[in-house]
Amino acid sequence: MTLRRAHLADAPSIAQIHRAAFDHPWSEADFAAYLASDHLWVIGDPIAGFLLIRAIGDEAEILTIAVDPAARRNGYARTLLAASKQELAGLGVMRLFLEVAADNLPAVALYEREGFLPVGVRKAYYRRESSPNMDAKLLSCALPAAH
Numbered sequence: 001m002t003l004r005r006a007h008l009a010d011a012p013s014i015a016q017i018h019r020a021a022f023d024h025p026w027s028e029a030d031f032a033a034y035l036a037s038d039h040l041w042v043i044g045d046p047i048a049g050f051l052l053i054r055a056i057g058d059e060a061e062i063l064t065i066a067v068d069p070a071a072r073r074n075g076y077a078r079t080l081l082a083a084s085k086q087e088l089a090g091l092g093v094m095r096l097f098l099e100v101a102a103d104n105l106p107a108v109a110l111y112e113r114e115g116f117l118p119v120g121v122r123k124a125y126y127r128r129e130s131s132p133n134m135d136a137k138l139l140s141c142a143l144p145a146a147h
């Protein structure tokens with residue numbers, strides 16, 4: 001499967017996948033701006049998923065990851081995570097962090113499977129319209145260079 005760094009021309013496809021995955025979509029302009037300063041990978045041809053990571057010093061944070069609903073459970077997210085970990089480790093990043101809504105079971109399952117461990121909880125972090133606010137799980141994973 002095709003996996004590569006995103007280009008500016010990919011911003012519309014990435015924004016479309018984000019829109020299909022989240023209640024509060026980010027725009028093409030948002031992704032164009034992220035491209036200038038962060039790490040953005042896409043997978044599939046046509047693009048079926050993407051992963052956005054911010055790295056500062058020897059730490060990095062997953063800002064967002066999404067796969068087109070029609071393309072899920074094909075290993076795209078797992079492949080994106082594996083490739084990003086390898087590349088970031090080569091750049092000197094030692095630890096990867098993320099936060100995920102505690103009720104986002106597919107994402108929690110993905111991260112647990114990929115070796116992320118719990119490092120904290122942000123109580124009632126995610127606002128919900130018709131139900132109580134949801135906790136954020138903080139997860140972390142050491143990258144190979146840190147072992």
Ligand SMILES: CC(C)(COP(=O)(O)OP(=O)(O)OC[C@H]1O[C@@H](n2cnc3c(N)ncnc32)[C@H](O)[C@@H]1OP(=O)(O)O)[C@@H](O)C(=O)NCCC(=O)NCCS
Pocket residue numbers: 021022049064065066067068071072073074075076077078079099100101104105106107109110111113
């Ligand atoms: C979470 C998400 C990115 C996973 O993408 P994906 O390409 O379908 O994931 P993969 O196929 O690589 O799955 C890898 C593993 O994660 C786990 N997993 C993924 N989706 C799952 C689901 N719906 N239920 C249970 N486990 C799941 C499984 O262990 C899976 O391995 P398996 O298929 O061999 O059982 C996708 O569901 C998505 O875009 N969700 C909406 C956006 C989102 O919530 N992003 C995360 C925000 S923190």
